[in-house]
Amino acid sequence: MQVIQHQELASSQASITFSSIPQTFTDLYLLFSVRPDSATTDTQISFNGNTSNFSRRHLFGNGSSAGSSSAADRYVGSNPNSSFTANTFGNHSIYIPNYTASQAKSYSADSVAENNSATSVQVILAGLWNDTAAITSLSLSVFGSGNFVQYSSATLYGILKGSDGTTVVS
Amino acid sequence: MPTNTYTALATVTLGGSDAEVVFSNIGSGYRDLILVIQAKSSTGNPAVVARFNSDTGTNYPYVRMTGNGSSAASASITTDTFLNIAAAFGINTSGNGNIIAQIMDYSATDKHKPVLVRNGDAGLGVEAIAGRWASTSAITSVTVFNTGSISFATGSTFSLYGVIA
Numbered sequence: 098m099q100v101i102q103h104q105e106l107a108s109s110q111a112s113i114t115f116s117s118i119p120q121t122f123t124d125l126y127l128l129f130s131v132r133p134d135s136a137t138t139d140t141q142i143s144f145n146g147n148t149s150n151f152s153r154r155h156l157f158g159n160g161s162s163a164g165s166s167s168a169a170d171r172y173v174g175s176n177p178n179s180s181f182t183a184n185t186f187g188n189h190s191i192y193i194p195n196y197t198a199s200q201a202k203s204y205s206a207d208s209v210a211e212n213n214s215a216t217s218v219q220v221i222l223a224g225l226w227n228d229t230a231a232i233t234s235l236s237l238s239v240f241g242s243g244n245f246v247q248y249s250s251a252t253l254y255g256i257l258k259g260s261d262g263t264t265v266v267s
Numbered sequence: 268m269p270t271n272t273y274t275a276l277a278t279v280t281l282g283g284s285d286a287e288v289v290f291s292n293i294g295s296g297y298r299d300l301i302l303v304i305q306a307k308s309s310t311g312n313p314a315v316v317a318r319f320n321s322d323t324g325t326n327y328p329y330v331r332m333t334g335n336g337s338s339a340a341s342a343s344i345t346t347d348t349f350l351n352i353a354a355a356f357g358i359n360t361s362g363n364g365n366i367i368a369q370i371m372d373y374s375a376t377d378k379h380k381p382v383l384v385r386n387g388d389a390g391l392g393v394e395a396i397a398g399r400w401a402s403t404s405a406i407t408s409v410t411v412f413n414t415g416s417i418s419f420a421t422g423s424t425f426s427l428y429g430v431i432a
Binding site: 165 | 337424427
């Protein structure tokens with residue numbers, strides 16, 4: 098796993114974008130810690146500037162119950178919003194296998210957020226971008242209105258498949 | 268140059284259908300293994316399972332939770348002859364799902380081997396599994412297959428990585 102790029106916001110911003118993603122890896126791994134400046138809690142993703150052909154299905158728990166939902170949208174996780182405990186950010190990871198392949202792009206997302214024991218949510222999600230284009234850019238934004246606050250951060254990693262010359266696969 | 272923390276051990280993209288994929292001769296030079304699968308089935312959405320070192324004993328307990336888009340559920344198995352790494356959501360004919368399994372301390376000889384799995388397909392559901400191979404043997408092979416005797420289709424990809432502590 099190699100770092101492609103790390104970003105940390107010096108001021109509030111509508112989105113965090115990774116562009117010109119190298120096409121030399123096999124999978125992408127995105128780690129991010131963000132907080133919206135609005136009442137909205139959710140984060141969404143887009144690929145190559147494309148906001149169409151997304152779907153997802155997820156499992157969530159809020160400390161008292163668990164549930165599941167699905168939608169044709171770009172939601173990837175939840176965060177503390179502007180009314181939550183100060184200085185708390187949502188934490189997320191997204192794994193995107195075979196991001197350069199000429200096939201639909203599936204991704205797995207994990208997300209946690211809490212409000213100093215008053216509110217909490219954990220999400221695991223299966224997503225799909227039903228597009229065969231290689232992913233050359235990706236962007237995170239608030240699902241709804243608002244910006245990410247200062248100190249929100251994201252790191253994009255590349256993972257390259259291959260062989261160590263010893264392990265055999267058959 | 269940053270240190271590469273995921274070392275590629277082996278990978279295969281199936282050129283034809285195959286009933287199982289075996290990673291063997293796995294060295295002991297890492298702390299953990301990461302198995303990434305993006306596969307299609309020849310038909311249906313069979314459960315995908317794994318065995319370590321070809322162990323067919325009842326040495327694979329696990330607990331799992333699932334969400335199918337409308338409801339959540341959980342189940343556990345105390346003894347099984349394989350580790351379920353995708354009960355119903357990780358593989359189907361579309362190939363739009365994926366499976367990521369983390370095998371911790373795989374080469375240790377003083378502990379059982381914990382395994383954490385995430386799998387899902389946006390059209391079917393999402394699943395998390397915590398399992399264990401009840402053996403103190405170091406893992407030298409991983410066999411991936413499905414319980415319905417259904418083949419993995421052409422184009423399915425299986426990649427194994429080692430993570431250095």
